[in-house]
Amino acid sequence: MAEFTAEVFQNEFLSEGGTDVHAIVTVTCTGAGTAGGAGAGGGVAEIIMVDTSGSMSGRNIESAKHAAQVAVDQILDGTWFAIIGGSHVANRAFPYPNARVSMVQMEPGARDEAKRAIxxxxxxxxxxxSTWLRLAAQLFDSVPQATQRHAILLTDGKNESEARGMLTKAVRDVTGQFQCDARGVGSRWQVDELREISTALLGSVGLIADPSEIAADFEALMRASMARGVASADLRVWAPQGAQVLFVRQVAPTVEDLTNRRVEVNALSGAYPTGSWGDESRxxxxxxxxGSKPVGSEQLAARVQLAVGGEVVSSGLVKAKWSDDETLTTRINPEVAHYTGQAELAAVIQEGLAAKASGDEATATVKLGRAVQLAQQTGNDEATSRLRKVVDIDSEEQGTVRLKRNTSTLDEMALDTASTKTTRVRR
Amino acid sequence: MNARTTTLPPCTSCGEEPGDGARFCENCGADLAAQGAALPEAAPDAERERPTEEVTAPTTPAAPTAPVCRACGGTIADDGYCELCGEPAGNERDHWTEQPAPWVAGACDIGRRHRRNEDAMALAADPEPGRFAALVVCDGVSSAPDSDLASLAAARAARDVLAEGRPDGSTPVTGTTSERMGTWSALLSAAALAANEAIVETVGDKAHRDDPPSCTFVAAVVDGPLVVAGWIGDSRAYWLPDDGPGRQLSVDDSWAEEMVAQGMSREQADASPQAHAITRWLGPDAHDLTARTAPTVPSGPGWLVVCSDGLWNYCPGADDLGGLVRTTAEATGGEPAPLAAELVRWANAQGGRDNITVTLARFDNLLMNLPPTPETADEAPTTPTDPRS
Structure with missing residues (x-):
């Protein structure tokens, strides 16, 4: 049976008149088991969406097909599954279009047949x-017994056959119905399009530089999905009467702003969906x-809880204590500082690259310079090495950089895609 | 004595059997809540104080109700904080309420500035409004460490002595109004002595310190139409009629009052830095244990208020306090328990510089006739008189 713990890191001391309380809450899941395993409430369903547009011809489609077959091998027996081929329309590749059922349960025969279909x-x-996502939602709908639903989407190009708004609308319509990891192969796809899908559908976005790497990525994605024994959990945040939740943000392993995903539990508590969990920490x-209180007062500023199936399984307490002791109130909590810097790092990378793309080199230089500085301060070496491919660094401490000429699109996309990845605090 | 229906286990520190509704060991002052004893709340209190045939311990104690937030009245969650406002539950000694009957209630609170709650209270009452109540408040002297132990022991000992005179007590007070005044005055003096003995017993070796634990004492007894107050120190009793001016029943044993008694002007006395220094107290080093007493016979509905200076310092005049109590009672619905809680909240809002204790008895329909007791056939006064006016 999965167990959750919540650990709170904060400086609870506020100076006189202080009102804002910040805390990092580490939620850790252990003993999650496997998807659909003992203790899981319902069944599991997986869909693989492979881009079959004309641009995929050649190495891309062959690599993608191989990758999909590798992924099928990772799907555990008993898991409901389907394969979708996507172009300007979506087609169910398996179960075969003439099959009467929309999804089938994995077993050796089905696995062989699915690979043949692929x-x-x-x-x-x-x-x-949008058509791919809508078909996936429709297929998942046919197996209501499967409460844990996950998909992988692979594309190599822009969403060029429809208006941008169509995709946005489809994403909005299917949000909450399944989780989706989105992958782009090569350098001709749009990071913002796939990020929109993966963010809303509680998945990850990733760049695969070379088609030969798709299989390993798919294998890892599917294995991770199969290791998520907790189908669905919500982060719950309680704040006292009269208080205001300024923001709720996942900060590790990636930065995701959850503030606007709040679903009211009651007047004082909101739930933020976090999808399925394996053995991991977030x-x-x-x-x-x-409201400020007199020096000497204490109050609870938030209860940060994890709820599975509507039941709270772990709770962390965020406190506020007003003090006139400056040695207490001026102390900055290292976890809060670290993740505040990492969240800003993600933002300035994205803003810097957007400015660069629009030809605003001055803004791009300032933003990416700040990114270099933050990456150094927060010890995010991966971000630093990705930044180095886009800018020449004069001083990491000062954040002074020059934009590189002739950077490769792939390097910029890699920087953009990975911008939300964070490093943990060294504790 | 009150009917005892407690099932609390003995104190793990000293083995003492906890008293009725005890939150702290009466012997050593240990926190019984921390020892895992279930704390009875206001409603069970009222239930227990009622005399019942069944005086043996029931096999299943009343289910402990969830503790109530001192700041907003919400429920304290299992994590120790209010479910509504996030206020910490705090220590039971720092804040508790009592309500021995629906018409009598009290709240005792640490306030905002002190590290300990050295105030204490102890209440007893008959379920029938106006028939019998004893309100005792003791304010530990904060300059003497461990005065929180002294005040709690003193308040409870005094209450238990006064409860002997209740209609169903071991030695019911009977007789004419003036006889009753005399008997209650004597009982109040006895209660002060018993309180002092309880302090000496409770503090043990601490009695030999230079600054032994000590406290003030004020008590008021309600007996039919009669109210008798007794005090040592500067904790106060007020009678606040719904119509007409309020009156302070007690007279502070303070430096300022002594100076006024010797002829100094009130302004000059009150302005002195030691104006609030108390001249009499209870404790091992007390020099005068004679409680001064004052009887009164209220002539209409109103509130009896017995409180510590944590309240009256913010509102010293009887008229000002009367106005505060009247408007607060209107806002809280006229029941004593929410009124006491709101007055504590109000004092905290003024700064909460001291511990705050407010105990109240509500008179709606005064018992104009003395309660019928088998031994008495006295004349009830047809026109209530106030011996002090």
Whole structure:
């Protein structure tokens, strides 16, 4: 049976008149088991969406087909599954289009047949990812017994066969129905399009530079999905009467702003969906504004809890204590400082690259310079090495950089895609 | 004595059997809540104080109700903080309420500035409004360490002595109004002595310190239409009628009052830095244990208030306090328990510089006739008189 713990890192001391309380809450899950395993409430369903547009012809489609077959090997017996080939329309590749059922349960025969179906996929047509997502939602709908639903989406190009708004609308419509990891292969896809999908559908976005790497990525994604024994959990944040939740942000392993995903539990508590869990730790940054109290007072500023199936399984207490002792109130909590810097790092990388793309080199230089400084301060060496491919660094401490000429699109996309990845605090 | 229906286990520090509704060991002052004893709340208190045939311990104690937040009245969650406002539950000694009957209630609170709650209270009452109540408040002297132990022991000992005179007590007070005044005055003096003995017993070796634990004492007894107050120190009793001016029943044993008695002007006395220094107290080093007493016969509905200076310092005049109590009672619905809680909240809002204790008895329909008791056939006064006016 999965067990959750919540650990709170904060400086609870506020100076006189202080109102804003910040805390990092580390939620750790152990004993999750396997997807659909003992203790899981319902069944598990997986869908693999492979881009079969004309642009995929050649190495891309062959690598993608191989990767999909590798992924199918990772799907545990008993898991409901389907394969979708996507172009400007979406087609169910397996179960075969003439099959009466929309999804089947994995077993050796089905696995062989699915791989054969994948091998027969052929490229052609445009790209309209809204149709892929809608078909996936429709297939998942046919197995209501499967409460844990996960998909992988792979594309190599822009969503060029439909208006941008169509994708946004489809993403909004299917949000909450399944989780989706999105992958782009090569350098001709749009980071913002896939990020929109993966963010809303509680998955990750990733760049695969070379088609030969798709298989390993798919294998890892599917294995991770199969190791998530907790189908669904919500982060719950309680704040006292009259207080205001300033923001709720996942800060590790990636930065995701959850503030606007709040679903009211009651007048004082909101739930933020976090999807399924395996054995892992995630860090959340919660900021609450409370009414100031006299020096010497104490109050609870937030309860940060994890709820599975509507039941609270772990709770962390965020406190506020007003003090006139400056040695207490001026202390900055290292976890809060670290993740505040990492969240800003993600933002300035994205803003810097957007400025660069629009030709605003001055802004790009300032933003990416700040990114270099933050990456150094927070010890995010991966970000530093990705930044080095886009800028020449004069001083890491000062954040002074020059934009590189002739940077590769792939390097910029890699920097953008990985911008939300954070490093943990060295404790 | 009150009917005892306690099932609390003995104190783990000293083995003493906890008293009725005890939150702290009456012998050593240990926190019984921390020892895992279930703390009875206001409602069970009222239940227990009622005399019942069944005086043996029931096999299943009343289910402990969830503790109530001192700041907003919300429920304290299992994590020790209020479910509504996030206020910490705090120590039971720092804040508790009592309500021995629906018409009598009290709240005792640490305030905002002190590290300990050295105030204490102890209440007893008959379920029938106006028939019998004893309100005792003791304010530990904060300059003497461990005065919180002294005040709690003193308040409870005094209450138990006064409860002997209740209609169903071991030695019911009977007779004409003036006889009753005399008997209650004597009982109040006896209660002060018993309180002092309880202090000496409780503090043990601490009695030999230079600054032994000590406290003030004020008590008021309600007996039919009669109210008798007794005090040592500067904790106060007030009678606040719904119509007409309020009156302070007690006279502070303070430096300022002594100076006024010797002829100094009130302004000059009150302005002196030692104006609030008390001249009499209870404790091992007390020099005068004679409680001064004052009887009164209220002539209409109103509130009897017995409180510590944590309240009256913010509102010293009887008229000002009367106005505060009247408006607060209107806002809280006229029941004593929420009124006491709100007055404590109000004092905290003024700064909460001291511990705050407010105990109240509500008179709606005064018992104009003395309660019928088998031994008495006295004349009830047809026109209530106030011997002090």
């Amino acid at each position: 091998s027969m996929m052929t490229p052609g047509g445009g790209t309209a990812m 860090d959340y940054h919660v900021a609450v504004r409370v």
